[in-house]
Amino acid sequence: MARKQEERDWAQLDAFEAEYAERLQSEKKRERRPGDSQFLDFLRGLARNYERFYADEVNARDSDTGRLFSLRGKILSLRDKLEQGQPPDKLLPVEIEILKQIKEAVPESDKGDKPRPLDFARDPLPPAHLYPVTLKEIKATLAELPPEHAATVWRIHLTNQKRTGTDGDWLDGEIRLHCLLAEFGPGRGRRPVGRTEGTQDMERFGGALEWEGSKLFAVWPVEAYKVFVLRRVLIHEVAHGVAELPGFADRVRTAGSVEKFCEQYAENFHRPAGPSVRLGF
16 A cells, blocks of 8 residues: 555656646746746745745746646655655756756847846835835936946836835845835834844934834834935845956955945945945945
8 A cells, every 4th residue: 555655656746747847948938037937036046045035925926836836845745755855955956957047048139238128116005105216216326336236237126025124135136125114104104123133224324213012113204214225225235246246256255245245335335424334445
């Protein structure tokens, strides 16, 4: 009986893996450029050793994506059951291969010196909330950077995620700004923060922490938060792309880590009032 069950499990695993490989190829064709595929973005995150994903990254947006997530779960479950172990580097062999194919497939339109247009996405606003920045303001801020630095960014996404633990993040040229503010009086807004979030930059740019019962909020004048998002959060995330450019490896090592390099890059771009260290590079 046990042997027959094992044979059925192996047959199921083979069938799931075959369907998964076929659907990954279809998903690769469906993605016209990075960011179009929710599932391939999820795999890119795994490849970059992301350990935490926001809800919008693991909740399927359509039936094809849902089937990919489902197949991946079934494959991992059967691998465990059949004592195949977890895949190295969190990725299955077929996933490593598909990401390699995508990386090697550079469209002809992307070759040459013509810059890509900046893609912009904005999630729907919940009632009584606002975004403190506009695409026009974001473009104007990026225009202050050296063109080769700004060119590392291909997409800006204003998300309506409320509890992210950070005001922004970077993923292969996409910057997600988690800057949704709940309206909190005339010209003011607030966002929930975790107790482990750093507050030094927030205080230097004009924000303040306030408790409401057991909940902690960062409370901002909207104009001050606009400056913080544009001139600290956005620039910090751009610096992740700059750190990967040729010639910057030594500067990252000198800073001590990529995050410290990004902090210094943003500090050099805009220094608010208060104590800070300005490093030249």
